[in-house]
Amino acid sequence: MRYVSTRGQAPELSFEEAMLTGLARDGGLYVPASVPALPEDEIAAMAGQPYEEVAYRVMRPFVGEAFSDAQFRTLIDAAYGGFGHAARAPLVQLGAGHHLLELFHGPTLAFKDFAMQIIGQMFEAALTRSGSRVTIVGATSGDTGSAAIEAFRGLAAVDVFILYPHGRISEVQRRQMTTPTDDNVHALAVDGDFDDCQALVKDMFNDFDFRDGVALAGVNSINWGRVLAQVVYFFTSAVSLGAPHRPVSFTVPTGNFGDIYAGSIARAMGLPIERLVVATNRNDILHRTLESGAYVKEGVHPTISPSMDIQVSSNFERALFDAYGRDGAAVAGQMSELRDSGGFRISQGAYEGLKEIYGSDRVSEEETSATIKQALAETGELLCPHSAVGVAVAERHLDPSVPMITLATAHPAKFPDAVEDATGVRPPLPSRMADLYERPERVTRVPGELAPIQEIIRERIAS
Ligand SMILES: Cc1ncc(COP(=O)(O)O)c(C=O)c1O
Numbered sequence: 001m002r003y004v005s006t007r008g009q010a011p012e013l014s015f016e017e018a019m020l021t022g023l024a025r026d027g028g029l030y031v032p033a034s035v036p037a038l039p040e041d042e043i044a045a046m047a048g049q050p051y052e053e054v055a056y057r058v059m060r061p062f063v064g065e066a067f068s069d070a071q072f073r074t075l076i077d078a079a080y081g082g083f084g085h086a087a088r089a090p091l092v093q094l095g096a097g098h099h100l101l102e103l104f105h106g107p108t109l110a111f112k113d114f115a116m117q118i119i120g121q122m123f124e125a126a127l128t129r130s131g132s133r134v135t136i137v138g139a140t141s142g143d144t145g146s147a148a149i150e151a152f153r154g155l156a157a158v159d160v161f162i163l164y165p166h167g168r169i170s171e172v173q174r175r176q177m178t179t180p181t182d183d184n185v186h187a188l189a190v191d192g193d194f195d196d197c198q199a200l201v202k203d204m205f206n207d208f209d210f211r212d213g214v215a216l217a218g219v220n221s222i223n224w225g226r227v228l229a230q231v232v233y234f235f236t237s238a239v240s241l242g243a244p245h246r247p248v249s250f251t252v253p254t255g256n257f258g259d260i261y262a263g264s265i266a267r268a269m270g271l272p273i274e275r276l277v278v279a280t281n282r283n284d285i286l287h288r289t290l291e292s293g294a295y296v297k298e299g300v301h302p303t304i305s306p307s308m309d310i311q312v313s314s315n316f317e318r319a320l321f322d323a324y325g326r327d328g329a330a331v332a333g334q335m336s337e338l339r340d341s342g343g344f345r346i347s348q349g350a351y352e353g354l355k356e357i358y359g360s361d362r363v364s365e366e367e368t369s370a371t372i373k374q375a376l377a378e379t380g381e382l383l384c385p386h387s388a389v390g391v392a393v394a395e396r397h398l399d400p401s402v403p404m405i406t407l408a409t410a411h412p413a414k415f416p417d418a419v420e421d422a423t424g425v426r427p428p429l430p431s432r433m434a435d436l437y438e439r440p441e442r443v444t445r446v447p448g449e450l451a452p453i454q455e456i457i458r459e460r461i462a463s
């Protein structure tokens with residue numbers, strides 16, 4: 001399996017190279033040169049299998065020679081063994097034809113753990129074999145950072161620097177990143193929003209002296225390995241509702257478009273997904289784009305679903321690449337327009353291609369709170385604000401003939417203030433995290449500028 005850049009100008013890589021590389025050297029994102037289709041009987045045979053077994057069957061064709069079959073199975077078992085639910089991603093019924101996929105039973109209580117835990121295992125195995133080391137730099141609106149720190153803390157061959165927007169994440173999210181005591185963990189609070197943090201990370205990748213000098217690696221969803229691991233739960237949940245003999249739809253709370261793009265890969269592999277519905281909060285660039293065909297950047301608005309406070313949605317580039325018939329030059333052109341003029345118009349053909357797969361909707365702050373309250377009253381399920389955005393949108397897109405699965409992307413205890421405001425119930429943290437508020441914090445405040453952050457990274461990895 002070879003990997004190509006969405007901008008068509010970077011060298012083709014193997015799975016392991018693409019995973020360790022992060023952003024392509026032409027500024028694009030790596031995608032598989034072709035997506036393998038799974039025969040219907042192989043999809044049907046996933047029913048009733050443990051999560052780890054389905055993970056192996058779904059991911060194996062993409063991994064190529066990077067790991068032997070036996071080693072890959074061992075890495076998968078190690079990745080998911082610590083999850084707090086036997087099913088890993090349990091599916092619960094919310095109402096007639098509406099199901100909730102709980103993706104928050106991993107170590108840091110968000111869906112990011114599904115990918116980050118296996119990426120951590122794969123990085124460790126690959127770096128041990130090569131004897132090399134890397135510097136991971138990631139941008140977070142709250143959940144990627146804590147999941148990355150949990151997956152990589154204490155590894156001798158890795159330093160992990162996480163840039164988060166100062167004052168724009170929940171206290172639990174911040175403490176998850178600032179309280180680990182491992183020397184290889186570095187939390188950086190940036191004066192700016194998530195888009196600024198993500199742009200800084202991409203600028204570091206595009207500064208080749210810096211990139212090569214520190215052996216830069218990325219674990220945001222620019223990394224194909226992140227997207228791949230997220231494909232798995234689309235299979236486990238759809239199959240448990242009767243796929244491949246019965247189609248299903250998904251509603252996905254969306255920010256950087258990584259999770260829902262993973263759904264489109266499951267669809268391309270043969271999973272009968274009728275619709276993939278993008279659910280956004282007030283930061284609605286994706287909804288506006290899918291409504292109008294014009295991708296136009298605005299400022300980031302703080303909301304009670306802060307992990308989705310994103311306007312420049314990194315993985316939309318991968319969806320555009322598919323919609324443009326895998327024409328890297330067309331994607332590169334649109335990305336230059338975005339950089340130079342803050343937006344672009346998608347060609348009619350590509351726009352129609354996107355509309356065939358994706359639906360979309362936006363949810364206000366009031367509706368988000370009301371949905372948290374209503375779900376608790378009617379179903380007993382305590383939703384985090386991101387999951388509530390998904391549930392509110394899904395309820396508007398229900399089709400009596402196709403079951404809808406909404407992704408519950410984080411645990412309510414990560415956002416106790418928003419949940420308490422909506423319901424009067426303050427969700428407790430799991431007992432293993434009960435002293436989170438007492439642990440000392442370690443964080444460096446930085447301006448939203450490239451040079452000083454690069455300087456800090458150079459100094460820290462030299463010491
Ligand atoms: C809790 C939560 N929900 C939803 C999202 C949006 O996911 P994606 O960025 O993959 O679209 C994020 C962040 O990415 C998140 O942390």
Ligand SMILES: N[C@@H](CCOP(=O)(O)O)C(=O)O
Nearest residue numbers: 140141142143144220221307
């Ligand atoms: N919501 C994310 C933003 C980064 O997304 P990623 O999937 O590209 O890592 C977060 O919680 O950090």
